[in-house]
Structure formats: C-alpha cells, structure tokens
Amino acid sequence: MPELPDVEGFRRVAEGAAGRIVRSVAVRDAQVVRNAEASGFDAALRGRRLGHPRRHGKLLLLPTGSGRGFPAVLLHFGMTGMLLRTDAGDPPHPHDRVVVSLDRGELRYRDQRKLIGIALLTEQGGWQAELSRLGPDAAAIDRDELRDRLGRTRRQLKAALLDQTRVAGLGNLTVDEVLWRARLHPRTATTDLRAPDWRRLDQRLHGVVAASARAGCVPPRPSWLTGHRDERAGRCPRCATELTSGVLSGRTTVWCPSCQRA
Incomplete structure (x- = not known):
C-alpha cells in the first residue's frame, strides 16, 4: 500500500x-x-x-x-x-x-x-x-504536537500512529520501522509513554520518514526491520532475536520481542 x-x-x-x-x-x-x-x-x-x-x-x-x-x-x-x-x-x-x-x-x-x-x-x-479530515503531515509534525495528538486518549501506539486523523501519511511498514527503531512495543498505550519515549519516538519517526521519502519507499535495507520482516524466521538486525508477528489494528505487525518489550 x-x-x-x-x-x-x-x-x-x-x-x-x-x-x-x-x-x-x-x-x-x-x-x-x-x-x-x-x-x-x-x-x-x-x-x-x-x-x-x-x-x-x-x-x-x-x-x-x-x-x-x-x-x-x-x-x-x-x-x-x-x-x-x-x-x-x-x-x-x-x-x-x-x-x-x-x-x-x-x-x-x-x-x-x-x-x-x-x-x-x-x-x-x-x-x-x-x-x-486529516492530521498534520508526518514529515512536518513536531514533538509537542505529536504527543498532543496521540496522547489524548488511551490507545495502542500502533493504532494511534496509523490513524490518519491524528498524523497523516504513516502506513504499516513505516510505523513498524519507527517503533522498532524507538524500541517501543506496538501494543504500548500512548498514555504510558514518558518524556524520553516521546523524544525517541519523535526522532525515529522523522528519521525514518526522511530517509524513506528520499528513497520513494520504505527501503528493505539489511539494517532495517523492513529488510527482514518478510523472511521466514526473520531475525532482528540489531540483536539477532527471531522476529514476532501478529495482527494489530487489522494489519500484519512485526516487532522484536527482545528490543521492544511490552
């Protein structure tokens, strides 16, 4: 998509x-x-x-x-x-x-x-x-607005980031990559995030969006989660733990159970 x-x-x-x-x-x-x-x-x-x-x-x-x-x-x-x-x-x-x-x-x-x-x-x-009908563009939103728009209600982080009325432009691959880089579990409630989590989420979101926008896609690079999500028994490129997948918010979601603890 x-x-x-x-x-x-x-x-x-x-x-x-x-x-x-x-x-x-x-x-x-x-x-x-x-x-x-x-x-x-x-x-x-x-x-x-x-x-x-x-x-x-x-x-x-x-x-x-x-x-x-x-x-x-x-x-x-x-x-x-x-x-x-x-x-x-x-x-x-x-x-x-x-x-x-x-x-x-x-x-x-x-x-x-x-x-x-x-x-x-x-x-x-x-x-x-x-x-x-849309939230701010994901490439332009700042940390305070990101926290304000996602933290208003208690929702799982994956679902909140996919909600186009909160932040516009993020899709399944982008969100999984951002959360993996931020070391945040996709089921984490937005209300459970602390200041360091929001800072890390903001930094990783903008880094992934900027690099992906230059490539014209979320690139399946060896150092990216995206480069391993479709592998059979794919492993985390950071810690080599076998990746976990499940359906969250109606989307196939991939994460590292070691780097992204619930």
Missing part, C-alpha cells in the same frame, strides 16, 4: 511535469472517478499548464495555472495506485486508469484494485475540505 514515502516519490514524478501543458485527459475507467463525469476532466484541464504538485500525507494534488492552482486533480492511491511519467508512444498498460497527455510525454494514474480513485477539485475549498 502506498505510504507517505511512496507518495513523495509520486510527487517528484509530477514535479517533473510541472510547466507542461495538458493536451487531453483520457479517463479509461470511469470507476476511479469520485466526483465528476469522466469527460469533465478533459473539459476542465485541456489547455491548462500544470503547476507544482502538493502532497499531504498520502494525498497528492496536481494543480494547474499560475494562480491558486484550480481546477486541480486530487489523487488517492489506495492499495495499489501509482503515478508514472511516460513517453507518449509507450504502449498502454491494462491498469492505466487515467492518462494525462501533455505537450511532452504523459502522466499515467495506474491502479490495479481501484479502491479510492481521483477527484476533480474546482476551488481551494475542496482541497481544504480534504485536509480538514
């Missing part, structure tokens, strides 16, 4: 198309469109110049024009979505749901499972409405 690091990679893809003029928009599967007729995208965007993309959490906004940037396309990536920049002559992929043809190349929204889709936003209020 695309998380903040993946969407940051998609933002860089879109940034490479900033300044290009939209020649046409082909919605090849109307099921991915949330709030408009498929033909409405072409009518709204044709002839407009793409602006600089904006990301918040797992959302990506593709604005147009030199003013406030509307109309704009809002991209949700669901479980399997991605954004690619291709040459105009590249063969179509069966999961290319929307193709934006530019004066040079194309942007393609590709999604196998079609769980959420895209929306056409005609004014700033639409973008603000989307943001109002």
Whole structure:
C-alpha cells in the first residue's frame, strides 16, 4: 500500500511535469472517478499548464495555472495506485486508469484494485475540505504536537500512529520501522509513554520518514526491520532475536520481542 514515502516519490514524478501543458485527459475507467463525469476532466484541464504538485500525507494534488492552482486533480492511491511519467508512444498498460497527455510525454494514474480513485477539485475549498479530515503531515509534525495528538486518549501506539486523523501519511511498514527503531512495543498505550519515549519516538519517526521519502519507499535495507520482516524466521538486525508477528489494528505487525518489550 502506498505510504507517505511512496507518495513523495509520486510527487517528484509530477514535479517533473510541472510547466507542461495538458493536451487531453483520457479517463479509461470511469470507476476511479469520485466526483465528476469522466469527460469533465478533459473539459476542465485541456489547455491548462500544470503547476507544482502538493502532497499531504498520502494525498497528492496536481494543480494547474499560475494562480491558486484550480481546477486541480486530487489523487488517492489506495492499495495499489501509482503515478508514472511516460513517453507518449509507450504502449498502454491494462491498469492505466487515467492518462494525462501533455505537450511532452504523459502522466499515467495506474491502479490495479481501484479502491479510492481521483477527484476533480474546482476551488481551494475542496482541497481544504480534504485536509480538514486529516492530521498534520508526518514529515512536518513536531514533538509537542505529536504527543498532543496521540496522547489524548488511551490507545495502542500502533493504532494511534496509523490513524490518519491524528498524523497523516504513516502506513504499516513505516510505523513498524519507527517503533522498532524507538524500541517501543506496538501494543504500548500512548498514555504510558514518558518524556524520553516521546523524544525517541519523535526522532525515529522523522528519521525514518526522511530517509524513506528520499528513497520513494520504505527501503528493505539489511539494517532495517523492513529488510527482514518478510523472511521466514526473520531475525532482528540489531540483536539477532527471531522476529514476532501478529495482527494489530487489522494489519500484519512485526516487532522484536527482545528490543521492544511490552
């Protein structure tokens, strides 16, 4: 599932198309469109110049024009979505749901499972409405706000970090990596964290998010928990203890029973 690091990679893809003029928009599967007729995208965007993309959490906004940037396309990536920049002559992929043809190349929204889709936003209020349902972006939140937003109610730490209304952008892989690096058990109650725990959680969260955003994914490096979570009898890269897994908050969760004691 695309998380903040993946969407940051998609933002860089879109940034490479900033300044290009939209020649046409082909919605090849109307099921991915949330709030408009498929033909409405072409009518709204044709002839407009793409602006600089904006990301918040797992959302990506593709604005147009030199003013406030509307109309704009809002991209949700669901479980399997991605954004690619291709040459105009590249063969179509069966999961290319929307193709934006530019004066040079194309942007393609590709999604196998079609769980959420895209929306056409005609004014700033639409973008603000989307943001109002989300917490601060995980890459920008500071320690005090992190503690305030997660510590308001007694919840397991894994569930609290995955709650997009608390902190936007964190997904399953990112949260497991952060908690492993912070030496915190995913079932730890947020109300049980002390000042050193919050400091360590904040530092590790920003470190993991920054490194992953540069890579465009949570990288499966040998020194990372992510590099071992899918191994049979995988071992902790820090202490070599066999890793434990279970389902928490509906997600497969991996942790080290030695480094992350309950």
